[in-house]
Amino acid sequence: xxxxxxxxxxxxxxxxxxxxxxxxxxxxxxxxxxxxxxxxxxxxxxxxxxxxxxxxxxxxxxxxxxxxxxxxxxxxxxxxxxxxxxxxxxxxxxxxxxxxxxxxxxxxxxxxxxxxxxxxxxxxxxxxxxxxxxxxxxxxxxxxxxxxxxxxxxxxxxxxxxxxxxxxxxxxxxxxxxxxxxxxxxxxxxxxxxxxxxxxxxxxxxxxxxxxxxxxxxxxxxxxxxxxxxxxxxxxxxxxxxxxxxxxxxxxxxx
Amino acid sequence: xxxxxxxxxxxxxxxxxxxxxxxxxxxxxxxxxxxxxxxxxxxxxxxxxxxxxxxxxxxxxxxxxxxxxxxxxxxxxxxxxxxxxxxxxxxxxxxxxxxxxxxxxxxxxxxxxxxxxxxxxxxxxxxxxxxxxxxxxxxxxxxxxxxxxxxxxxxxxxxxxxxxxxxxxxxxxxxxxxxxxxxxxxxxxxxxxxxxxxxxxxxxxxxxxxxxxxxxxxxxxxxxxxxxxxxxxxxxxxxxxxxxxxxxxxxxxxx
DNA sequence: AAACCTTTTGCGGGTTCCCGCAAATTAGCT
DNA sequence: AGCTAATTTGCGGGAACCCGCAAAAGGTTT
Numbered sequence: 139x140x141x142x143x144x145x146x147x148x149x150x151x152x153x154x155x156x157x158x159x160x161x162x163x164x165x166x167x168x169x170x171x172x173x174x175x176x177x178x179x180x181x182x183x184x185x186x187x188x189x190x191x192x193x194x195x196x197x198x199x200x201x202x203x204x205x206x207x208x209x210x211x212x213x214x215x216x217x218x219x220x221x222x223x224x225x226x227x228x229x230x231x232x233x234x235x236x237x238x239x240x241x242x243x244x245x246x247x248x249x250x251x252x253x254x255x256x257x258x259x260x261x262x263x264x265x266x267x268x269x270x271x272x273x274x275x276x277x278x279x280x281x282x283x284x285x286x287x288x289x290x291x292x293x294x295x296x297x298x299x300x301x302x303x304x305x306x307x308x309x310x311x312x313x314x315x316x317x318x319x320x321x322x323x324x325x326x327x328x329x330x331x332x333x334x335x336x337x338x339x340x341x342x343x344x345x346x347x348x349x350x351x352x353x354x355x356x357x358x359x360x361x362x363x364x365x366x367x368x369x370x371x372x373x374x375x376x377x378x379x380x381x382x383x384x385x386x387x388x389x390x391x392x393x
Numbered sequence: 394x395x396x397x398x399x400x401x402x403x404x405x406x407x408x409x410x411x412x413x414x415x416x417x418x419x420x421x422x423x424x425x426x427x428x429x430x431x432x433x434x435x436x437x438x439x440x441x442x443x444x445x446x447x448x449x450x451x452x453x454x455x456x457x458x459x460x461x462x463x464x465x466x467x468x469x470x471x472x473x474x475x476x477x478x479x480x481x482x483x484x485x486x487x488x489x490x491x492x493x494x495x496x497x498x499x500x501x502x503x504x505x506x507x508x509x510x511x512x513x514x515x516x517x518x519x520x521x522x523x524x525x526x527x528x529x530x531x532x533x534x535x536x537x538x539x540x541x542x543x544x545x546x547x548x549x550x551x552x553x554x555x556x557x558x559x560x561x562x563x564x565x566x567x568x569x570x571x572x573x574x575x576x577x578x579x580x581x582x583x584x585x586x587x588x589x590x591x592x593x594x595x596x597x598x599x600x601x602x603x604x605x606x607x608x609x610x611x612x613x614x615x616x617x618x619x620x621x622x623x624x625x626x627x628x629x630x631x632x633x634x635x636x637x638x639x640x641x642x643x644x645x646x647x648x
Numbered sequence: 649a650a651a652c653c654t655t656t657t658g659c660g661g662g663t664t665c666c667c668g669c670a671a672a673t674t675a676g677c678t
Numbered sequence: 679a680g681c682t683a684a685t686t687t688g689c690g691g692g693a694a695c696c697c698g699c700a701a702a703a704g705g706t707t708t
Contacts, residue, residue: 321608335686354571357569361633371625
C-alpha cells in the first residue's frame with residue numbers, strides 16, 4: 139500500500155508525467171520545451187506559463203510532480219514561487235535555471251527546499267549535454283544537482299574570502315535593507331553590541347577593512363556583497379516584503 | 394563632394410550595409426539575425442560576437458555603420474562597450490536591447506551618445522513589430538528611439554518621485570560605491586557640507602525620510618535606488634573601475 | 649545697479665556608528 | 679559537574695553622519 143501511495147505521488151518512469159515550465163522568455167521557453175521533448179520521453183504533458191504568479195497558481199491546482207522554474211522573472215521571484223509551490227506540494231521536484239550564478243539564489247533555495255524533494259540549479263549558458271543530465275537527474279531520479287559554475291563563487295575569489303554563516307547573512311540582508319543597528323537588534327532579538335559584532339565579522343569577510351580604511355563600511359559592505367553576487371536585487375525585493383509587516387507591527391506596538 | 398563623404402560614412406539605403414550583433418545569449422542572437430534578415434534587406438553582411446570585449450575589437454577594426462548591443466553581458470558592460478565604440482567611430486548607430494527597463498542604463502547611454510550618431514533602446518520582451526520599427530528607425534534612418542516602457546520609470550511611481558539631476562546622480566553613485574562624505578567631497582571637488590546637501594536632496598527624492606525615520610539613511614537610499622532601478626549593479630561595476638585609478642592616485646598623493 | 653533666487657560653505661551639536669576592553673553567558677567536551 | 683573555548687553583552691569614547699541656521703558667492707531679472 140505504501141508502494142501504491144508512492145507511485146501515485148511520484149510517477150517515476152511511468153510514461154505520463156506532467157511537467158510545468160515557468161519561463162518568461164519565449165525563446166528560452168520554446169528551447170526548453172523542445173529539449174524536454176527530446177530528452178524526457180517520460181513526460182506526456184507540458185504546460186508553459188510566462189510568469190511566477192501564474193506558475194504558482196498552475197502548480198497549486200495542477201499537482202505537478204516536476205517543475206522547471208526560471209529565477210529571473212517580472213513580478214514574483216523564482217525563489218518565492220518555489221516556496222509557495224513547496225508549501226502546497228513538498229514532494230515537487232524543481233529544476234531552477236538562471237542567467238546568473240548568484241550565491242544569493244542558491245542560499246535562498248537551500249534554506250527552503252523540503253526534505254522530501256529534489257532540486258537542481260543550472261545556468262542558461264550551460265551545454266545541452268549538462269542540461270539534459272540535470273533534467274534527468276533531478277526531475278526523474280530525484281537527485282540534487284548544482285552547476286559547478288555556481289558553487290565556484292563560494293571558493294575562488296581574488297583573495298580567499300570565506301563563506302558567510304547564516305546569521306551573518308541575515309544581518310547582511312538587514313543592512314542592505316537600510317535598517318539601523320538598533321532595528322536589526324530588535325528584529326533578530328539580540329543586543330545592539332551583538333549586531334555590531336556580526337557587522338564586524340561581515341566587514342572582515344567582505345574585505346572592507348583592507349582598502350585603506352577610508353570607506354564608509356556600511357555602504358561599502360553592501361557594495362561588495364552586490365558585486366560578488368552574494369546578494370542580489372531580487373533577494374532584496376523579497377526581503378523587503380518580509381520586512382514590511384514586521385515593521386508595521388513594530389510601529390503599532392510602540393505607539 | 395560632401396555627398397560622397399556622407400555616402401561613404403553612412404551607406405544609407407545602398408544595399409551592402411554591414412551590421413554587428415553583440416549578444417551572449419545564443420537564442421536571442423539567432424532570433425535577431427533572423428529578424429534582421431527579414432526586415433532589413435539593406436543589410437548585406439551580419440557579424441555576430443558573443444561578448445562585449447570581442448564586440449569592441451570587432452567594431453574597432455570592422456568599421457560598422459550599425460551595431461546591435463546587448464546590455465547585460467558577462468565581462469564588459471554594454472554601455473562601456475558603446476563608449477569605446479563611439480570613441481573610435483562617433484557616427485556608429487547603436488541599438489541597445491535589454492532584459493530590463495533600467496533607468497540607470499538609459500542615463501548611462503544618454504550621457505555618452507555623440508551628437509553625430511543615433512541610438513535606440515528596446516526591451517527584449519517587446520513585440521516583433523516594435524523591434525522591426527526600431528531596427529529601421531535607428532539603424533537605417535538614424536532616429537533616436539526609446540521604448541515607452543523604459544521612460545515610464547521616470548514618471549510613474551507610487552508617489553510623484555522626481556528625477557535626479559546629474560550632480561545628485563553622481564553622489565548617489567559615490568554613495569553606493571561606499572565612499573565617505575569626505576572622499577566624495579575630494580573626488581567631486583566641493584566642500585563637505587555641499588556633499589551633505591546633495592545627500593539631503595537625494596534622501597528626499599528617494600523618499601527615505603517618510604518611512605518613520607528609523608532607517609539608516611545612507612544604506613536605505615542605496616536600497617531605494619536599486620529597487621526603483623535608478624541604479625543597477627552593472628553601473629556600479631563600471632563606476633568602480635573609474636574609481637580605482639583615482640583612489641590609487643589619491644593614496645599616492647597623501648603619502 | 650539693485651533686487652532676488654539658487655547654490656555653496658562654515659559652524660555647532662545631537663545622533664549613530666565603529667570598536668577596544670572586560671565581564672557574563674552559553675556551548676562543547678571529558 | 680567541571681573546565682575551556684566561543685559567543686554575547688555592557689560600557690565608553692572617538693569618528694562619521696545628519697542637519698538647522700546663517701553668511702557668502704554666483705547667477706538672473708528688472
